[in-house]
Amino acid sequence: MVIKTVWAVYFSGTGTTEKVATYLAENLARRLGAEYKAHNYTQPAGREAPLSFGPEDLVVLGTPVYAGRVPNLLLPFIQENIHGEGALAVPVVLYGNRNFDDGLMELRNVLGDNGFTSVAAAAVVGEHSFSTLLGAGRPDGEDMALVDQLAQRTADKVKELTALPAQGVAVEGCDPVRPYYTPRDRNGEPIKDFLKAKPVTDPGKCVKCGLCARLCPMGSIDGEDVSNIPGKCIKCCACVKKCPMGAKSFTHEGYLYHQHELEEQYAGRRAESKIFL
C-alpha cells in the first residue's frame, strides 16, 4: 500500500507518550518515503475540532494507560472525533511499570470502530506519572530500540499489503475490556476520595509563571491564581513534573498511600515493553 502521510496523534501529560509516538511516526515516515505530521491533543485546544484521515494515511495513535484503560475523560474525544475512513493505524500505549491491562485492546477496538485498521501496535513502559521511581527514566534506550524494530517491521508489512487487512492486529488484553483498575487500601477497600485529589501549590516556590495553567490538559488551573483548581483533575501530573520551581505536589492522603503502595510493589522490577505485528 502507498502511504503518503504518517501522523503522530497523541495525548501526553508528562511526555513519555509524545516521545514514543513522534519517534515511531517519524521513523515510519522515513522508511515509507512519506510526509510526517503531528497532532497533539493534550491541551483542550487540540480537541476542539474533529480529525479525519483516509486511505493514504497511517496514524500512530498514542495515549497513556490510566487505571488499566484509555483515560476515561479522553475516550469520548477519540470515539467521537478521530475518524479513520480507511486509514491504517498503529495504536500505542504508554504504561507506568504496573500493567497496561486492557488499555491497548480498548484503543485498538475504538480505532476499529472508527474506520481504522490497526496494522501493528505497542505497549511501552514510561516513567509513572505519580512517581520518579516507578519505571524511572523509561522509555530508555532498550525500549526505543524495540520501537525502532517496530518501525522497521511495520514499514515492511505496509509495503507488502495490497489491500486493507481483514482484521486489526491481535494485541494483549481482554475483549470485552474489564472495568477500570481501582486503587485499594490494605483491606481491599477502594481508596476514599482518590478521584477528588488535586495538586497543591507551595507559595514559597511558585513564581507565578502560569506554565501549569497553560499545560493542564483539562484547562482546570486558574491562570490568575494557580493554587486554585476549579476544574476536574485527571492526575496526569503535567503540572507537578513540568513546574520549573517544583512548586506543585499531591498531599492528598489517599493519593500518597496509592503512590507508595505502587512503588513498593512495582518499582523494584523492570516491566516489559511489547510490540504486536
Ligand SMILES: Cc1cc2nc3c(=O)[nH]c(=O)nc-3n(C[C@H](O)[C@H](O)[C@H](O)COP(=O)(O)O)c2cc1C
Ligand atoms: C490517573 C493515572 C492512572 C494510571 N494508571 C496506570 C495503570 O493502570 N498502569 C500503569 O502501569 N501505569 C498507569 N499510569 C502511569 C502512566 O500510564 C504512565 O506514567 C505513562 O507513561 C504516562 O504517559 P505520559 O508521560 O504521556 O503522560 C497511570 C497514570 C495516571 C496519571
Ligand code: SF4
Ligand atoms: S508552573 Fe510552577 S512556578 Fe509556574 S505558575 Fe505553575 S506552580 Fe507556579
Ligand code: SF4
Ligand atoms: S491539575 Fe490535574 S489535570 Fe491539571 S495538569 Fe495538574 S495533575 Fe494534570
